[in-house]
Amino acid sequence: MTSRMVSKLIDQDDRFLGILDRLTTKSIDDYYNPYKLFEWPQSLPAAMWWMSPELTTTHGTEAAERLTQEQLYALSRHESINFYSLNVHGIRELLIEVTKRIHTTGFETPSEFFHHFIGEENEHMWFFAEFCLRYGRKIYRQPVGASVEIPRSHVESLLVFARILIFEELVDHFNSRMALDERLDETIRAINRIHHQDESRHIAFGRELVTVLFEDVKRTSSDEELKEIADYLRRYLTFSFESLYNPQVYRDAGIENPLDLRRELLESPARVEFERSVFRKTSKFLEKTGLI
Amino acid sequence: MASAGIDDVRAWILGRHPDRTTIAPDENLIESRLVDSLSFVELVYAIEGASGVEVDFDTIDIQDFQTLSSIEKAFFATTRIA
Numbered sequence: 001m002t003s004r005m006v007s008k009l010i011d012q013d014d015r016f017l018g019i020l021d022r023l024t025t026k027s028i029d030d031y032y033n034p035y036k037l038f039e040w041p042q043s044l045p046a047a048m049w050w051m052s053p054e055l056t057t058t059h060g061t062e063a064a065e066r067l068t069q070e071q072l073y074a075l076s077r078h079e080s081i082n083f084y085s086l087n088v089h090g091i092r093e094l095l096i097e098v099t100k101r102i103h104t105t106g107f108e109t110p111s112e113f114f115h116h117f118i119g120e121e122n123e124h125m126w127f128f129a130e131f132c133l134r135y136g137r138k139i140y141r142q143p144v145g146a147s148v149e150i151p152r153s154h155v156e157s158l159l160v161f162a163r164i165l166i167f168e169e170l171v172d173h174f175n176s177r178m179a180l181d182e183r184l185d186e187t188i189r190a191i192n193r194i195h196h197q198d199e200s201r202h203i204a205f206g207r208e209l210v211t212v213l214f215e216d217v218k219r220t221s222s223d224e225e226l227k228e229i230a231d232y233l234r235r236y237l238t239f240s241f242e243s244l245y246n247p248q249v250y251r252d253a254g255i256e257n258p259l260d261l262r263r264e265l266l267e268s269p270a271r272v273e274f275e276r277s278v279f280r281k282t283s284k285f286l287e288k289t290g291l292i
Numbered sequence: 293m294a295s296a297g298i299d300d301v302r303a304w305i306l307g308r309h310p311d312r313t314t315i316a317p318d319e320n321l322i323e324s325r326l327v328d329s330l331s332f333v334e335l336v337y338a339i340e341g342a343s344g345v346e347v348d349f350d351t352i353d354i355q356d357f358q359t360l361s362s363i364e365k366a367f368f369a370t371t372r373i374a
Contacts, residue, residue, distance in 0.1 A: 142349065
């Protein structure tokens, strides 16, 4: 990818420029102090859903039928801590990648918005980590080898921003539903609501940027290279989805043989439907642009 | 005598690469792209399943995952008969 070509494509794209302006203004107008915004009660009740049951990994499976209501509540608690932990790790990686690109050749025009993006993501990472540490007493770890290295190549920026977009859209599927779910405690609904508000800007931006970056890559890549990109993104979708199934979560919820449960859940018919619903909009976008 | 556990790990990797039938004990799994960052977590779970030992994510040494031989040494050595 030629960096100059990318800036040219962005600067000629009136639609993208208009969206950038609008999103930047909205970031400024909606600015809030996250450190003062939340109430953070001392504790949250254990005997209730911490995550919408339809969004938990056992929903609609035979495994769920073997568990008591109390165990299902506990599982939703640990799964919610895992979900926010995934946010913490995902945000760390995207902050590194966006910071590497701000005010460099090719990214002159979106750099203004990158400042808001980086600032907001840092704040999201703070409140997700705060929730995990206050109510879960931990952040679930990611093994070192899983922090993804993108191979240095002419498609690097495209893959980076496509991954950021996939991650944000996955998270937003959960946020948008949990923000409205009256079965959940208000603190849980609030962090999901606030994150959903900010992320809708980031997703709108991400879709535009990925479309422009792919336009350039399409021009300069062979069919074989385009197929490799599609294969990689399909694998990344699966990888992101499967990270919701964390054996450590099942272990913490007191389930024996957590790896067996994980395998059972990943192979269950409910998984196929769950994955399809999580990525319904994302897959449609990626297919429409020709990325997968 | 090789442990059965490492055979399970080898079978797991081969199961994801139908174009391959063997992996040499010293073949570098990462350089040969048999394992990459997107499949690394699954490899860790496969090792946990085969060894019955929980791997501590905080203390993972990436060197232990380079080859079947290094995986065997790090996670299955106690089951070997000297």
